[in-house]
Amino acid sequence: MSLRHALLAVLDAGPMTGYELAKQFDQSASQIWHAPHPQIYTELRKLEREELVAADEQLRGTKAVKRAYRLTAAGERELRRWASEVEEPQRFRDAAYLKASYFEYPEPDVVRRQFEVHRACHEEQLRRWERHAELLRAREPELLRKRLAGAPESGHEAIVAYKVHVYEGMAERARTEIAWAERGLALVAKMSG
Amino acid sequence: MSLRHALLAVLDAGPMTGYELAKQFDQSASQIWHAPHPQIYTELRKLEREELVAADEQLRGTKAVKRAYRLTAAGERELRRWASEVEEPQRFRDAAYLKASYFEYPEPDVVRRQFEVHRACHEEQLRRWERHAELLRAREPELLRKRLAGAPESGHEAIVAYKVHVYEGMAERARTEIAWAERGLALVAKMSG
DNA sequence: TACTGCATGTAATCGGTTACATGATTGC
DNA sequence: GCAATCATGTAACCGATTACATGCAGTA
Numbered sequence: 001m002s003l004r005h006a007l008l009a010v011l012d013a014g015p016m017t018g019y020e021l022a023k024q025f026d027q028s029a030s031q032i033w034h035a036p037h038p039q040i041y042t043e044l045r046k047l048e049r050e051e052l053v054a055a056d057e058q059l060r061g062t063k064a065v066k067r068a069y070r071l072t073a074a075g076e077r078e079l080r081r082w083a084s085e086v087e088e089p090q091r092f093r094d095a096a097y098l099k100a101s102y103f104e105y106p107e108p109d110v111v112r113r114q115f116e117v118h119r120a121c122h123e124e125q126l127r128r129w130e131r132h133a134e135l136l137r138a139r140e141p142e143l144l145r146k147r148l149a150g151a152p153e154s155g156h157e158a159i160v161a162y163k164v165h166v167y168e169g170m171a172e173r174a175r176t177e178i179a180w181a182e183r184g185l186a187l188v189a190k191m192s193g
Numbered sequence: 194m195s196l197r198h199a200l201l202a203v204l205d206a207g208p209m210t211g212y213e214l215a216k217q218f219d220q221s222a223s224q225i226w227h228a229p230h231p232q233i234y235t236e237l238r239k240l241e242r243e244e245l246v247a248a249d250e251q252l253r254g255t256k257a258v259k260r261a262y263r264l265t266a267a268g269e270r271e272l273r274r275w276a277s278e279v280e281e282p283q284r285f286r287d288a289a290y291l292k293a294s295y296f297e298y299p300e301p302d303v304v305r306r307q308f309e310v311h312r313a314c315h316e317e318q319l320r321r322w323e324r325h326a327e328l329l330r331a332r333e334p335e336l337l338r339k340r341l342a343g344a345p346e347s348g349h350e351a352i353v354a355y356k357v358h359v360y361e362g363m364a365e366r367a368r369t370e371i372a373w374a375e376r377g378l379a380l381v382a383k384m385s386g
Numbered sequence: 387t388a389c390t391g392c393a394t395g396t397a398a399t400c401g402g403t404t405a406c407a408t409g410a411t412t413g414c
Numbered sequence: 415g416c417a418a419t420c421a422t423g424t425a426a427c428c429g430a431t432t433a434c435a436t437g438c439a440g441t442a
Contacts, residue, residue, distance in 0.1 A: 001289055001378070001428090002431080003430090004398070005291070006291055009291075009295050017393080018211065018394065018395085019392075022254040022394095032254045032287055033285075033287070033291050034286050035285050036431065037387065037393095038396080038397095039430060040396075042395090043429095060393075060437085061437070061439085063437070064436085067394085077219050082296065083296070083298040084293070084300075084303050084309055085224070085291050085304065087217040089314045089324070091403095092224060092226075092400090093195075093226050093227055094225055094283075095280050095283055097363065098198070098199055098202075099198075099364060100224045101359045102276045103276070103355040104348060104355055105276040105277065106263070117279050138394060145219060151297075155297060158384050159297045161380060162293060162296040163294050165293065165373075166293050166294045168376075170290065171288060171292075171371070172369055172373060173369055176365055176366055176369045180362040183361075183362075184358060187355070191350065191351050196401080210419080211423085212420075212422070229405085230421095230423090231402090231423075231424080231425095232403080233402075235424090251407085253410065253421075253422090254409065255410090256409070257421075257422075258422085259421075260422085284430090284431095290423065326397065
């Protein structure tokens with residue numbers, strides 16, 4: 001049930017259409033909570049029915065409509081309520097580690113390739129997290145700028161600091177995974193040679 | 194779709210009832226892939242229909258039946274196929290980090306409590322992963338012993354080594370989270386004092 | 387004019403969660 | 415005999431994924 005709060009949080013920076021939200025979720029900011037676009041559109045409709053967001057409709061061409069969503073007062077309250085509530089720990093489920101528990105089955109070079117893919121994938125993510133932390137420190141992302149514009153000067157430092165802390169945390173995680181994959185590769189080499 | 198493979202993997206050590214599998218998933222071994230018992234029972238029935246597992250029924254009392262599941266030859270093939278296939282990266286979704294991105298909203302002591310909960314939760318997990326890695330090295334867990342009994346001596350080292358590597362990886366992750374929470378606590382202290 | 391990418395959805399399906407039900411066994 | 419726990423499910427629901435549909439805008 002966190003998608004709704006991710007949406008409320010992004011909308012807190014300013015109004016946005018479903019498509020723009022979908023883009024946010026896919027690339028720049030909220031890689032912290034992935035969501036495919038059909039889910040975003042349907043969740044926005046649900047939030048609208050619950051009056052946590054409101055939509056401003058504009059015509060697009062002759063028939064199609066564009067809907068820009070913005071937070072309502074109730075939506076802002078809900079966002080603040082959620083942020084103050086302690087998050088209960090998530091259930092654990094990791095497909096890569098599950099599979100690695102059974103690496104005695106495949107041939108050594110298949111195992112090696114799997115660790116290499118794991119490493120490559122987290123190296124790419126690491127670059128992304130680091131770049132984004134950098135952008136945040138420079139206060140460059142559009143979303144952050146809008147958010148800062150709507151908040152008093154005195155609060156700016158905290159807004160930036162916690163987001164940077166999150167992205168640095170993600171980077172640290174990626175480094176942990178890379179190190180794990182490398183120890184894995186050393187292990188394959190030892191076992192098979 | 195990894196639950197089915199987790200089940201096949203556990204059953205590869207030897208036949209087991211749904212209840213015993215549910216216990217495995219809840220406590221000792223496969224904390225790597227959490228699953229509640231209703232899902233386990235239904236997935237087992239599905240695996241049975243697909244003939245990847247077979248059930249031996251025994252009476253329990255006068256009406257109830259106990260069903261012990263075991264791998265079929267097709268099930269073993271599927272397990273090996275899955276273990277050799279490169280796992281595609283999972284979609285990212287983290288509620289705790291999402292919330293931490295918006296820690297400018299709650300009061301500092303609420304934020305502090307949240308980081309403390311995060312740390313405590315991962316400290317507990319760390320102890321669990323470390324204990325389990327220890328047990329694996331000593332070849333103590335029942336499941337591992339059964340798995341080893343059904344494999345040639347020459348393969349024992351690999352079976353143990355990869356599982357230990359997974360649990361050590363999990364422990365390392367937990368340490369990363371603990372360190373993140375502690376840097377978070379330092380950050381709150383700095384911001385609020 | 388056709389093609390590609392932007393933009394907004396609906397529908398079917400599936401995996402996972404929660405609540406509920408029911409019988410068997412064991413120890414007090 | 416009763417409570418707790420072992421054991422096996424069913425049903426309703428919800429969040430997430432995938433496939434499909436449709437219209438608009440710019441450009442080759």
